[in-house]
Amino acid sequence: MKTTTIKIIFFVWIALVFASCGKKEETVPETRKILVYCDEAIYNLMLPCVLHYDSTGSVVKVEFRKTSAWDAMAKLLARETDAIIIARDYTRYEDSLMKAFNVYPHQRLTLARxxxxxxxxxxxxxxxxxxxxxxxxxxxxxxxxxxxxxxxxxxxxxxxxxxxxxxxxxxxxxxxxxxxxxxxxxxxxxxxxxxxxxxxxxxxxxxxxxxxxxxxxxxxxxxxxxxxxxxxxxxxxxxxxxxxxxxxxxxxVEHYIYILDKLNDNSMTFARYLYNPGYPQKYFFDKGIVPANAEFRLVEEE
Missing domain, CATH: 3.40.190.10 (Periplasmic binding protein-like II)
Structure with missing residues (x-):
C-alpha cells in the first residue's frame, strides 16, 4: 500500500513539473460565490446548514452574513444580495414599495415552520x-x-x-x-x-x-x-x-429563503439544498421545529 501511494505522488509530481515547464497555461476554474444575508433571529439556527453545505465540496461558496430582518429585506429590494433567509413575510410597507417600483414578488421557498x-x-x-x-x-x-x-x-x-x-x-x-x-x-x-x-x-x-x-x-x-x-x-x-x-x-411562523434571481443557478442550487430532503430538513426536525419538506404520520395516544 505504501509503494502505491509513493508512486502516485511521484507521478503526480512529475506531471506537475512538466506542466509548469510547458508553454500553455491551464485555465483556472471560475470561482462561483453567492452572498446571503440572514435574519439575526434565525442566524444561529441556519449557520450549521450553511457550514454543512460548504463541507460537501460544492463549487458554489456562500458568504453568509448576519443582519436584522429589515436590513436583509432592504438589501434584497436594493439588489445588493443574491438571497436572504428571514422569518417573516413582506411587510405592508415593503409591499407598497414593490408595487410603486413595479417589483414582482421574489421566488421563495419555505424551509421550516x-x-x-x-x-x-x-x-x-x-x-x-x-x-x-x-x-x-x-x-x-x-x-x-x-x-x-x-x-x-x-x-x-x-x-x-x-x-x-x-x-x-x-x-x-x-x-x-x-x-x-x-x-x-x-x-x-x-x-x-x-x-x-x-x-x-x-x-x-x-x-x-x-x-x-x-x-x-x-x-x-x-x-x-x-x-x-x-x-x-x-x-x-x-x-x-x-x-x-x-x-x-x-x-x-415560516422561515423563508428569498431569491433575487430565480435564473441564477448558484442561488437556486443553495436554496434547493436547504429545501430538499437531506441534512437541513433533518436538522430542523432535530431542533424541535417542523421541516417544510417532510412527511409526517401523527399517531394519537390513547
Whole structure:
C-alpha cells in the first residue's frame, strides 16, 4: 500500500513539473460565490446548514452574513444580495414599495415552520395565557394581568428583540392584528440578550421563537388558548412539533429563503439544498421545529 501511494505522488509530481515547464497555461476554474444575508433571529439556527453545505465540496461558496430582518429585506429590494433567509413575510410597507417600483414578488421557498412564543423563566408563576389577554395587555396600558393571575408579584415586563427584528413584525401580524402597542417594552438588540434577561427576571415575559428555546432548560414557552378561524375554542396545548402541525397553536411562523434571481443557478442550487430532503430538513426536525419538506404520520395516544 505504501509503494502505491509513493508512486502516485511521484507521478503526480512529475506531471506537475512538466506542466509548469510547458508553454500553455491551464485555465483556472471560475470561482462561483453567492452572498446571503440572514435574519439575526434565525442566524444561529441556519449557520450549521450553511457550514454543512460548504463541507460537501460544492463549487458554489456562500458568504453568509448576519443582519436584522429589515436590513436583509432592504438589501434584497436594493439588489445588493443574491438571497436572504428571514422569518417573516413582506411587510405592508415593503409591499407598497414593490408595487410603486413595479417589483414582482421574489421566488421563495419555505424551509421550516416555527412558532412565535411568549416565554418565561423556570421560576415564573405563569403557566398559560390566552390570545386575547396577550393582545389586550400589549395594546391597552391599563389592562392588568396581575388582576387575573394573583400569583404575579407585579405586572410582567415584556422583553423583545430590536424593532428591526422579524419577531416584532410577526408580533404585529399574528398577535396584535393591526392594533398599536401601547405598553412600554424592554427592548434588546439580539434574541440572545432577550433570553438572558428573562432567565434572570422571573416577572419577565420574553417574545421569541420556539427554536430559541431548544436546549434551554431554564426557559419555557407558555401555552396559549385561542379561537381558531372557524370560531372553535382551542384550549392551551404544549408548543411542539405535533401541535404546530395540528394548528393547535395560534402563532405559527415560516422561515423563508428569498431569491433575487430565480435564473441564477448558484442561488437556486443553495436554496434547493436547504429545501430538499437531506441534512437541513433533518436538522430542523432535530431542533424541535417542523421541516417544510417532510412527511409526517401523527399517531394519537390513547
Amino acid at each position: 416555527d412558532a412565535l412564543v411568549f416565554y418565561v423563566s423556570k421560576a415564573s408563576p405563569l403557566d398559560t395565557l390566552t390570545d386575547e389577554q396577550i393582545r389586550n395587555y400589549l395594546t391597552d396600558k391599563n389592562y392588568s394581568l396581575k388582576r387575573i393571575y394573583k400569583q404575579l408579584p407585579s405586572e410582567p415586563i415584556i422583553a423583545v428583540n430590536s424593532p428591526l427584528s422579524s419577531e416584532l413584525v410577526n408580533l404585529n401580524k399574528l398577535v396584535l392584528k393591526g392594533n398599536k402597542i401601547q405598553r412600554p417594552l424592554k427592548i434588546f438588540q439580539t434574541h440572545d440578550s432577550v433570553k438572558m434577561y428573562v432567565k434572570s427576571n422571573p416577572n419577565a415575559i420574553g417574545i421569541g421563537y420556539l427554536s430559541h428555546l431548544y436546549a434551554e432548560p431554564d426557559l419555557r414557552a407558555l401555552p396559549v388558548s385561542f379561537y381558531d378561524s372557524t370560531g372553535k375554542y382551542i384550549f392551551p396545548h404544549n408548543i411542539n412539533q405535533p401541535n404546530i402541525l395540528r394548528r393547535l397553536y395560534p402563532y405559527i
